[in-house]
Amino acid sequence: NEYYNVTYEPVQRQLLDFKKHHPRPIGLWTKNAGEPVDIRDTITINSDQFSNQLLIDTISTVAGERIPERVVTAKGTGAFGYFEVTHDVSKYTYADVFNGVGKKTPVVVRFASGFQNKGGSDLARDLKTMAVKFYTQEGNLDLLSISIPVFAFRDPMLSRDITHAFNRNPQTNMYDFTSFYDIVTLRPIFAHSLFWLMSDYGIPNGYRKMDAFPVHTYELASKHGEKYYVRFNFRTELGFSYLTTAEAAAIQSLDLDYFTRDLYNAIGSGQYPSWKLEMDVLSLHDLKKVDYNPFDVTTLWKNGTFYTVPIGRLVLNRNVKNHFRDVEQAAYNPGNLVPGIPGPVDYLSCGERMYYRDTQNYRLGRNHNKISVNMPLYEKTYVRDGTPPTNLNMKNAPNYYPNSFHGPVPYVDEHRPWKKLKVLETNAFDLEPAWYFYNYILEDEAHRLRFIANIVLTLVPVTPPVVQRAMKLLHLIDQDLGERVKAGYEVALAAQQALANATPAETMSFRRVPSAEGHPIQMSDPR
Numbered sequence: 001n002e003y004y005n006v007t008y009e010p011v012q013r014q015l016l017d018f019k020k021h022h023p024r025p026i027g028l029w030t031k032n033a034g035e036p037v038d039i040r041d042t043i044t045i046n047s048d049q050f051s052n053q054l055l056i057d058t059i060s061t062v063a064g065e066r067i068p069e070r071v072v073t074a075k076g077t078g079a080f081g082y083f084e085v086t087h088d089v090s091k092y093t094y095a096d097v098f099n100g101v102g103k104k105t106p107v108v109v110r111f112a113s114g115f116q117n118k119g120g121s122d123l124a125r126d127l128k129t130m131a132v133k134f135y136t137q138e139g140n141l142d143l144l145s146i147s148i149p150v151f152a153f154r155d156p157m158l159s160r161d162i163t164h165a166f167n168r169n170p171q172t173n174m175y176d177f178t179s180f181y182d183i184v185t186l187r188p189i190f191a192h193s194l195f196w197l198m199s200d201y202g203i204p205n206g207y208r209k210m211d212a213f214p215v216h217t218y219e220l221a222s223k224h225g226e227k228y229y230v231r232f233n234f235r236t237e238l239g240f241s242y243l244t245t246a247e248a249a250a251i252q253s254l255d256l257d258y259f260t261r262d263l264y265n266a267i268g269s270g271q272y273p274s275w276k277l278e279m280d281v282l283s284l285h286d287l288k289k290v291d292y293n294p295f296d297v298t299t300l301w302k303n304g305t306f307y308t309v310p311i312g313r314l315v316l317n318r319n320v321k322n323h324f325r326d327v328e329q330a331a332y333n334p335g336n337l338v339p340g341i342p343g344p345v346d347y348l349s350c351g352e353r354m355y356y357r358d359t360q361n362y363r364l365g366r367n368h369n370k371i372s373v374n375m376p377l378y379e380k381t382y383v384r385d386g387t388p389p390t391n392l393n394m395k396n397a398p399n400y401y402p403n404s405f406h407g408p409v410p411y412v413d414e415h416r417p418w419k420k421l422k423v424l425e426t427n428a429f430d431l432e433p434a435w436y437f438y439n440y441i442l443e444d445e446a447h448r449l450r451f452i453a454n455i456v457l458t459l460v461p462v463t464p465p466v467v468q469r470a471m472k473l474l475h476l477i478d479q480d481l482g483e484r485v486k487a488g489y490e491v492a493l494a495a496q497q498a499l500a501n502a503t504p505a506e507t508m509s510f511r512r513v514p515s516a517e518g519h520p521i522q523m524s525d526p527r
């Protein structure tokens with residue numbers, strides 16, 4: 001009862017809450033094989049350590065607590081909740097999860113920051129992600145979404161290189177804006193999504209207050225054999241809000257986990273975050289009339305060519321009890337689709353299907369769908385054995401198909417479209433979307449100034465030849481933008497120079513720590 005009179009946030013009181021719910025120890029401590037621990041085994045100095053199974057259990061398990069972190073989106077958090085259908089969309093899809101107003105489907109959602117490592121900052125100017133796994137009656141539907149409505153590129157061949165260039169330098173082990181701008185200027189298709197990130201959309205004010213976009217154009221199929229092409233949008237019911245670079249830096253100096261804390265505290269105190277799920281729609285007929293490529297993940301659909309249909313609400317109402325079990329081990333895969341949603345048809349999505357399977361096989365093992373958080377509500381397969389977890393391993397059911405002994409059988413989906421749309425894409429790209437973003441999506445001059453300042457800030461540490469190329473690209477996109485970034489860059493550089501010329505304060509006049517300086521044997525790197 002010690003905290004009844006004090007207002008602690010849910011994050012602060014997690015351990016106290018545990019104790020409150022368990023007035024006595026939760027049981028006897030056991031060794032890994034179940035033998036109860038005798039208190040004399042808990043201290044090992046001056047004892048026979050080799051025969052102490054508790055010590056061996058401890059030493060031989062602690063290093064194995066680590067698994068590889070995600071190659072991207074490593075810093076994340078998650079929660080459970082539900083999705084509720086609020087509108088009849090049976091005209092567009094026969095997917096069970098989106099049919100029946102009032103129907104609720106459980107979900108697990110993971111949020112993350114695109115290029116931060118596991119211990120990194122929530123507040124980095126970065127792509128934020130929101131991955132939603134719907135546990136539907138027809139299998140898991142995963143909608144992997146990002147905080148901006150366009151993706152950086154459309155050829156999956158580029159993904160490794162952008163991941164490398166946006167990540168830590170192989171020698172300095174630091175994020176490197178030179179490699180960042182180098183690849184952006186060599187592949188200017190990145191410019192559009194980069195512009196979104198440099199604007200107020202680059203640092204939302206927490207995961208609760210950001211919108212999220214699966215970006216791909218999904219094919220939907222109706223019961224009547226019609227096909228629709230849609231872009232889903234999750235719109236936060238709290239309203240989008242952002243942090244300026246200065247605000248984010250100030251918070252970051254005190255709290256790298258600001259988004260994580262905000263989400264946990266909100267859910268823990270009953271203020272459940274929620275999003276409306278809607279879709280922008282083009283019918284097959286409309287699709288043929290538009291004068292742009294509606295499958296291009298690097299561009300927006302043009303206003304006036306589509307209409308928007310509400311589907312339902314996503315609510316997060318339960319914090320996870322164990323982060324590793326339910327968030328770290330979660331495996332979202334854009335290939336996890338359900339009947340009625342044939343899914344994206346662009347080339348990037350084909351690449352993704354392979355990447356996600358491969359990365360999760362590596363990170364979690366090839367039985368990752370048998371880990372509790374990834375398990376569908378119903379599942380019967382011919383997959384057997386392998387690295388645990390294998391769960392019941394389908395017990396004694398026939399393990400080959402076809403068989404005449406009543407193993408699981410396929411069904412006939414009468415509504416499944418008989419033909420998949422074939423899309424031919426071009427490698428050509430246009431700088432017009434970036435120009436449009438600067439002139440029309442940035443709604444006023446104040447936002448444009450913040451955008452320019454953010455670009456300038458990231459250009460200052462870049463090596464000069466790459467800066468020149470970045471300037472050229474910005475001028476090509478918009479002359480006015482190019483000029484303003486150039487002017488801002490020169491001022492910032494001069495300020496940095498002035499700072500570098502200032503005499504550094506003396507920090508340590510002498511030291512007592514023994515040093516190898518002057519030692520006759522000097523180490524040198526023979527390689």
Ligand code: HEM
Nearest residue numbers: 070073110129130131144145156159214215332351355359
């Ligand atoms: C070829 C293109 C892409 C590649 C190679 C790629 C690669 C990856 C990888 C390796 C992960 C880590 C997955 C894990 O370890 O479980 C990841 C996470 C993620 N990606 Fe992608 N991605 C691509 C495109 C996209 C697109 C287009 C979107 C959405 C618009 C997206 C959204 C996400 C999200 C939301 C996560 C976080 C999943 C989680 O929280 O576990 N990705 N991506």
